[in-house]
Amino acid sequence: DQQVKQNSPSLSVQEGRISILNCDYTNSMFDYFLWYKKYPAEGPTFLISISSIKDKNEDGRFTVFLNKSAKHLSLHIVPSQPGDSAVYFCAAIYGAGSYQLTFGKGTKLSVIP
Amino acid sequence: SQTIHQWPATLVQPVGSPLSLECTVEGTSNPNLYWYRQAAGRGLQLLFYSVGIGQISSEVPQNLSASRPQDRQFILSSKKLLLSDSGFYLCAWSRDQGSSDTQYFGPGTRLTVL
Numbered sequence: 575d576q577q578v579k580q581n582s583p584s585l586s587v588q589e590g591r592i593s594i595l596n597c598d599y600t601n602s603m604f605d606y607f608l609w610y611k612k613y614p615a616e617g618p619t620f621l622i623s624i625s626s627i628k629d630k631n632e633d634g635r636f637t638v639f640l641n642k643s644a645k646h647l648s649l650h651i652v653p654s655q656p657g658d659s660a661v662y663f664c665a666a667i668y669g670a671g672s673y674q675l676t677f678g679k680g681t682k683l684s685v686i687p
Numbered sequence: 688s689q690t691i692h693q694w695p696a697t698l699v700q701p702v703g704s705p706l707s708l709e710c711t712v713e714g715t716s717n718p719n720l721y722w723y724r725q726a727a728g729r730g731l732q733l734l735f736y737s738v739g740i741g742q743i744s745s746e747v748p749q750n751l752s753a754s755r756p757q758d759r760q761f762i763l764s765s766k767k768l769l770l771s772d773s774g775f776y777l778c779a780w781s782r783d784q785g786s787s788d789t790q791y792f793g794p795g796t797r798l799t800v801l
Contacts, residue, residue, distance in 0.1 A: 578730075608789060617693075617777050617792035618731070663731065673719060673738070673781075674746060675790055677731040 577601045578666050580678035589687050593651040597664030597678055600645065604666035608675070609638060609649045612661045621662075622649070654685045689714035693778050693793040700800055706751075706765040708796050710778030713759065718780040720761040721790060722753055726774040737761060773800045 579598045587593045595609075605626040610618035624631040624638045624647065631638050637650045651658055664678040690713045700706060712718050722734040733746045735753035743753050750769060754762045761778055775797050779790040 610792075615775075615795070615797065617779075617795045620789050620791060623789060665731075673721070673736045673744075674733050675721075675731075679730040 576679075577604075578664055578676045578678040580662075580664055580681045582681050583679070584682040584684070586684045586686060587654045589656055589685055590653045593649075593654045593658065593683055593685065595649040595651075595662050595664075595681050595683065597647045597649075598645060599647075599666050601666070601668075601676075602645065603668050604676070606667045607638070607640060607647050608665045608667075609636075610663040610665060610677075611658075612663060612680070618663055651683075654683075656685050656687050659683055659685045689780070689791065691778060691780055691791060691793040693776075693796050695796060696794065697797045698799070700768050700798065702770055702800055703767045706763070706768050706772070706798070708763040708776055708778075708798075710761040710763075710793055711759055712761075712780045715759070715780070715782065717758060718782065719788075719790075720755060721779040721781075722761065722763050723777040723779060723792075724774045725777065731777065735763070768800045770800050773798055 577600050608623040609621040611621050612618040622633050622636045622638050624640050629640050640647045661680040661682045663680045665675045667675050692711050721736045723731045725731050737743050737755045751765050775795050777795045778793040781788045781790045
């Protein structure tokens with residue numbers, strides 16, 4: 575049973591346009607969400623996170639939106655750059671007492687120059 | 688600043704051979720430490736985590752084991768590797784501030800079992 579789902583395995587976007595990566599979750603106990611970026615043969619790099627008490631968090635070109643009622647979050651990258659091409663993982667964690675990040679399977683973003 | 692190291696970067700081992708992967712963290716004390724595996728076509732799966740020296744929690748049954756002999760050292764081991772152990776192994780750390788905290792990953796080890 576996959577608790578964090580990234581239903582789009584890949585996404586192609588033109589340079590300068592907006593990239594929107596989506597993530598759905600099924601467990602309402604998740605209260606903290608993170609996005610990681612991963613290049614081939616490297617470990618994931620933390621990008622941005624959001625607590626369940628917020629609905630938006632922004633950091634430079636990256637914005638994460640959380641819709642708790644829909645159990646949905648999205649990562650917006652504006653403007654997209656070729657260096658953003660990577661696999662993006664959505665992850666979620668429970669509240670106190672759990673140390674396990676639950677990851678989605680990732681979405682491969684390709685930004686076309 | 689904090690850094691996390693893993694070695695080796697790549698490893699090719701025959702079935703039935705032992706395994707030892709090492710992870711060390713610099714620039715922080717008493718971190719929480721984690722071992723993840725990314726198998727082909729799958730997401731990241733948590734294998735073990737540790738909140739202190741000698742304290743190991745296992746998330747999935749398998750033929751792997753983990754140890755934490757020092758505060759900032761985390762070791763992943765196996766006595767006999769299986770073909771299904773092939774994958775990309777990632778070590779991560781987080782601050783000891785409870786569970787809702789960002790995890791930072793090492794560069795990973797690519798393990799191929801033949």
